[in-house]
Amino acid sequence: MAATPVTLEPTTLPSLRLSAKYSGLRIDAVRTNATLEAACTWGNTSDGGMNRLTCNNDDKSVRDWFISETKKYGCHHRVDEMGNIFAIRPGQNNNLPPIGLGSHLDTQPTGGKYDGILGVVCGMEVLRVLHANSITTYAPVAIINWTNEEGARFPPAMLCSGVWGGEFTVKYAQGRQDLEGNTLGGELKRIGYMGPTPCSFEANPLLAHFEVHIEQGPILDVAEKPVGIVRGVQSIRWYNVGVQGREAHTGTTPMDRRSDALLGAAKMIVETNRIVTETEVASRGGRATIAVINSSPQSINTIAGKVNIGLDIRAPADSDVGLIEKQCREGFAKICQQHSLEMTFDNFWISPALNFDPTMVECVKQSSSQIGCDIEIVSGAGHDSVYTSRKVPTAMIFVRCKDGVSHHPAEYSRDEDCAAGAEALLGAYLRYDDYIRR
Amino acid sequence: MAATPVTLEPTTLPSLRLSAKYSGLRIDAVRTNATLEAACTWGNTSDGGMNRLTCNNDDKSVRDWFISETKKYGCHHRVDEMGNIFAIRPGQNNNLPPIGLGSHLDTQPTGGKYDGILGVVCGMEVLRVLHANSITTYAPVAIINWTNEEGARFPPAMLCSGVWGGEFTVKYAQGRQDLEGNTLGGELKRIGYMGPTPCSFEANPLLAHFEVHIEQGPILDVAEKPVGIVRGVQSIRWYNVGVQGREAHTGTTPMDRRSDALLGAAKMIVETNRIVTETEVASRGGRATIAVINSSPQSINTIAGKVNIGLDIRAPADSDVGLIEKQCREGFAKICQQHSLEMTFDNFWISPALNFDPTMVECVKQSSSQIGCDIEIVSGAGHDSVYTSRKVPTAMIFVRCKDGVSHHPAEYSRDEDCAAGAEALLGAYLRYDDYIRR
Ligand SMILES: NC(=O)NCCC(=O)O
Numbered sequence: 001m002a003a004t005p006v007t008l009e010p011t012t013l014p015s016l017r018l019s020a021k022y023s024g025l026r027i028d029a030v031r032t033n034a035t036l037e038a039a040c041t042w043g044n045t046s047d048g049g050m051n052r053l054t055c056n057n058d059d060k061s062v063r064d065w066f067i068s069e070t071k072k073y074g075c076h077h078r079v080d081e082m083g084n085i086f087a088i089r090p091g092q093n094n095n096l097p098p099i100g101l102g103s104h105l106d107t108q109p110t111g112g113k114y115d116g117i118l119g120v121v122c123g124m125e126v127l128r129v130l131h132a133n134s135i136t137t138y139a140p141v142a143i144i145n146w147t148n149e150e151g152a153r154f155p156p157a158m159l160c161s162g163v164w165g166g167e168f169t170v171k172y173a174q175g176r177q178d179l180e181g182n183t184l185g186g187e188l189k190r191i192g193y194m195g196p197t198p199c200s201f202e203a204n205p206l207l208a209h210f211e212v213h214i215e216q217g218p219i220l221d222v223a224e225k226p227v228g229i230v231r232g233v234q235s236i237r238w239y240n241v242g243v244q245g246r247e248a249h250t251g252t253t254p255m256d257r258r259s260d261a262l263l264g265a266a267k268m269i270v271e272t273n274r275i276v277t278e279t280e281v282a283s284r285g286g287r288a289t290i291a292v293i294n295s296s297p298q299s300i301n302t303i304a305g306k307v308n309i310g311l312d313i314r315a316p317a318d319s320d321v322g323l324i325e326k327q328c329r330e331g332f333a334k335i336c337q338q339h340s341l342e343m344t345f346d347n348f349w350i351s352p353a354l355n356f357d358p359t360m361v362e363c364v365k366q367s368s369s370q371i372g373c374d375i376e377i378v379s380g381a382g383h384d385s386v387y388t389s390r391k392v393p394t395a396m397i398f399v400r401c402k403d404g405v406s407h408h409p410a411e412y413s414r415d416e417d418c419a420a421g422a423e424a425l426l427g428a429y430l431r432y433d434d435y436i437r438r
Numbered sequence: 439m440a441a442t443p444v445t446l447e448p449t450t451l452p453s454l455r456l457s458a459k460y461s462g463l464r465i466d467a468v469r470t471n472a473t474l475e476a477a478c479t480w481g482n483t484s485d486g487g488m489n490r491l492t493c494n495n496d497d498k499s500v501r502d503w504f505i506s507e508t509k510k511y512g513c514h515h516r517v518d519e520m521g522n523i524f525a526i527r528p529g530q531n532n533n534l535p536p537i538g539l540g541s542h543l544d545t546q547p548t549g550g551k552y553d554g555i556l557g558v559v560c561g562m563e564v565l566r567v568l569h570a571n572s573i574t575t576y577a578p579v580a581i582i583n584w585t586n587e588e589g590a591r592f593p594p595a596m597l598c599s600g601v602w603g604g605e606f607t608v609k610y611a612q613g614r615q616d617l618e619g620n621t622l623g624g625e626l627k628r629i630g631y632m633g634p635t636p637c638s639f640e641a642n643p644l645l646a647h648f649e650v651h652i653e654q655g656p657i658l659d660v661a662e663k664p665v666g667i668v669r670g671v672q673s674i675r676w677y678n679v680g681v682q683g684r685e686a687h688t689g690t691t692p693m694d695r696r697s698d699a700l701l702g703a704a705k706m707i708v709e710t711n712r713i714v715t716e717t718e719v720a721s722r723g724g725r726a727t728i729a730v731i732n733s734s735p736q737s738i739n740t741i742a743g744k745v746n747i748g749l750d751i752r753a754p755a756d757s758d759v760g761l762i763e764k765q766c767r768e769g770f771a772k773i774c775q776q777h778s779l780e781m782t783f784d785n786f787w788i789s790p791a792l793n794f795d796p797t798m799v800e801c802v803k804q805s806s807s808q809i810g811c812d813i814e815i816v817s818g819a820g821h822d823s824v825y826t827s828r829k830v831p832t833a834m835i836f837v838r839c840k841d842g843v844s845h846h847p848a849e850y851s852r853d854e855d856c857a858a859g860a861e862a863l864l865g866a867y868l869r870y871d872d873y874i875r876r
C-alpha cells in the first residue's frame with residue numbers, strides 16, 4: 001500500500017531541460033477547444049452537460065471519431081480486450097514502448113464536457129502539433145482512451161486502466177454488470193470495441209503516462225491559476241452494504257414490531273455523514289458519501305425488506321480511510337442491532353494513496369512554471385493514472401474548473417485554461433521524451 | 439371528513455334475526471380452502487407468497503378464472519371501465535341493486551395468499567352455498583373483484599372502488615402510472631378488462647357491501663379468536679416528497695460545500711420515525727413510514743442531486759394524522775435549510791377515519807357471535823369497503839392472521855379461520871337480505 005503523499009525531494013531528481021528543436025513548439029488554443037467541442041458531439045444533454053455512459057451508442061460514436069481523427073495525424077491503432085484504444089504515432093526508436101498521453105471519453109450520467117474528455121483532447125492536440133511540425137519524437141507516443149474510467153455504469157472506477165495495470169483480471173472486468181444486468185464484456189462486443197490486443201502492461205507496454213484532467217476541486221479556482229501539478233492521489237475505498245429487514249404492512253404493523261430496512265439504511269447514511277463531519281477524521285480531510293440506494297419492494301404500504309447502498313470513503317491517508325471504515329462498520333452494526341436487521345458489508349474496491357513519479361512530476365513542474373503555475377495538489381478523485389503508475393512513471397496536470405464543480409452539467413473550464421492544460425502537457429511530455437533520449 | 443370511530447350505540451339499531459329457511463345453511467370449509475388455493479394458481483412465488491400486481495398477466499388469468507367459476511353458480515357479469523368485476527346472481531326482487539360481497543385479487547409484490555384473495559373467495563363460497571341449496575335471496579347478490587386495491591403498482595390504494603365511490607375520476611384513475619410509465623388504463627385494455635359498464639355507484643349501484651379480509655394486525659391472534667368485527671378504519675394519508683440538491687463529485691467536494699439530496703432524504707426518514715415513536719402521537723397509535731425511495735443519478739461517485747420518497751401516515755384520529763403531517767413538514771423544511779435543499783411535499787391521497795354502518799355491523803356482530811367471536815377492531819389498513827361506505831351501508835369481517843404479518847410471503851391464516859370468515863359472512867349477509875325484505 002502506498003503511503004500518504006509527501007513533499008517530493010527535488011534533490012534526487014535528474015536534471016531536465018527542453019532541447020532547442022522542441023522549444024519553439026506551441027499548441028493551438030482555438031484548435032484545442034474546437035476538438036473538445038467535437039468530442040462532445042455525442043451524448044450531450046439539453047442542460048449543457050454530458051451523459052455518455054460506458055459502451056452506450058454515444059460512446060461507440062465518439063470512439064469511432066477518435067480513431068478516424070488520430071488516423072489523420074499519422075497514428076495506427078491498438079484496441080485491447082477491455083476496449084482501451086491506443087492511437088500510436090511512431091518515433092525514432094520504435095523498439096521502445098510509446099509514451100502514453102491518456103484519459104477517458106466516458107462520462108457520468110449527469111456529467112460535464114471536461115472530465116476525462118479534456119485529457120484525451122489535450123493528447124490529440126499534442127499529436128497535431130507534432131504532425132504539423134513534422135517532428136519525429138524519440139519514443140513513439142500513444143494517445144489513449146481508457147474504457148469506463150467513471151465506473152458510473154460498471155463500478156468500480158478506472159476499471160480498464162486497472163486491468164492494464166494489473167489490479168483487476170480481464171475476467172472480473174468483463175463480467176462487471178450495470179443495474180440492468182448487462183456485462184461490460186457483452187456491451188464491448190455489442191459496440192464492436194472488444195479488441196484483439198491483450199489488456200496488460202506486459203503485452204502492450206507504455207514507457208510512461210501523462211494525463212491532463214480537470215481538478216474537480218476548488219484549489220486552482222481559488223488561487224486563480226489555470227493549471228496545477230498533481231503530486232499524487234488520495235486514498236479511496238468503495239463498498240456495497242446490504243441491509244435485510246422484514247416486509248410488513250405499514251398501516252397495521254406497530255412501530256415497535258418492525259424491521260424496517262430503509263429506516264436502517266437512512267440511519268447509516270446519517271451516521272456516515274456524522275463520522276466525517278464530527279469526529280477527528282474531519283480535520284484531516286476525510287470524506288464519505290452514500291449516493292446509490294436500491295430499496296425493495298418499493299411499495300408505499302409495505303415496509304422495505306431489503307436495501308442496498310453504495311459507500312464511498314476517501315482521505316489523504318490510507319489510515320484515515322481505514323478509521324472511517326471501522327467507525328462505519330461499528331455504527332452500522334449498532335443500527336442493525338437496534339432494528340433487528342442483518343447486514344452485509346463488502347469492500348469491493350481499494351485504491352491506496354499514492355505519489356506520482358518524481359521525474360515525471362518534475363517535467364510537469366517545469367512546463368507549468370513556463371506558464372506561471374506552481375501549485376501542487378493531491379487529487380481527491382481517482383484517475384486512470386492511478387493504475388498506469390503501478391507499472392510506469394506517471395504524472396498528471398490539473399486544469400482549473402469553475403467552483404470546483406464536476407459530475408454535474410455545470411462543470412466548466414475556460415477555453416484559455418483548457419489550452420493551458422494542453423500547453424503544459426506538450427512541454428512536460430517533450431521534456432520526458434528528451435530525458436529518455438539522453 | 440368522518441370522525442374518529444366511536445363505540446356503536448346498539449339501542450338505535452333495528453332488530454335483526456335470521457329467518458328459519460336460512461338458519462340451516464352452512465359453508466363448506468374444505469371447499470372454501472380449495473377455492474382459495476385455486477385463486478392462488480397465478481402469481482405465486484417460490485417463497486410461498488404471491489406477486490400479482492394489478493393488470494399483470496397473472497391478474498388477467500385469475501380474472502378469467504373468477505368469471506368462469508362464478509358463471510357455474512348462476513352469475514352473469516358486469517365489467518366496468520376500471521376493470522371492477524361484478525358477478526351477479528339474481529334474487530326475487532331484481533329491481534333492487536345487488537348486495538355486494540367484495541374484495542380484491544391483486545397483491546403486493548411481496549404479498550401473501552390471503553390479503554384480498556380470501557375476501558373474494560368467501561364471497562364465492564356464499565354463492566356456492568346459495569346455489570347448492572337452490573336459494574333465491576330477496577335482493578340479488580354480487581361477488582366483486584375490485585381492481586388495484588393494493589395501490590402497489592398504481593398508487594393510491596383502493597383506486598377503483600374509489601372511482602366507484604366517487605373519490606376519484608375515471609380519467610385520474612385510468613391515467614395512474616407505474617414506475618415504468620405504463621398507465622392503468624393502458625394495462626386494463628392490454629389484458630382485456632376495460633369493460634363497458636360506467637364505473638360509479640350511480641350507474642351500477644349496490645345495495646350494501648360486505649367484505650371479509652385478513653386482519654393484517656395482531657389483535658385476533660393475541661386474543662385467539664378466528665374472526666373479528668370491524669368497527670371502522672383509521673385515518674390514512676399518502677405523500678410524495680421530492681428533495682432537490684446538487685450533483686457533485688464525492689471525492690473532491692468538501693463535506694461543507696454539499697447539497698446532498700440523499701443525505702437530506704435519509705434525515706427525513708429518521709425524523710419521520712422519531713415523530714411517531716418519540717412525540718405525543720406515539721401513545722395514540724400514530725404510524726408513519728417511508729417505503730419508496732428513488733435517488734438520482736445513482737452513481738457511487740456523484741452526490742445525489744434528486745431524491746423522491748413516498749410517505750404513509752396513519753392514526754386512529756384524523757387530527758393526529760394532521761399533527762404528524764405538520765411535524766414532518768416542519769422537520770423536513772429544517773433539514774432542507776441545513777443542507778441547502780429544495781423540497782416539494784405533495785399529499786396525493788387522503789382517506790379519513792370512518793365508522794361503518796351500524797345495521798351492517800350489527801349483522802356481522804350477530805353472525806360472529808354465533809361462532810363465539812365478539813372482538814371489535816378499528817382497521818389499520820384501508821380496504822375497498824372504505825369507498826363503498828361512501829355510497830352504501832358497509833361492514834367488514836376480519837380473519838385472524840399469524841403474528842399479524844401481511845404484505846409478506848409469510849402471511850398466513852389457518853384453514854379453519856378462513857372457513858370461519860366465510861361462515862361469518864354468510865350469516866351477516868343473509869341477516870341483511872332478510873332485513874331488506876322486511
Ligand atoms: N475523475 C473521476 O471522477 N474519476 C472517477 C473515480 C473517482 O470517483 O474518483
Ligand SMILES: NC(=O)NCCC(=O)O
Nearest residue numbers: 251301587588595819820
Ligand atoms: N389491505 C390493504 O393492504 N390495503 C391497502 C391499503 C392500505 O395500505 O391500507
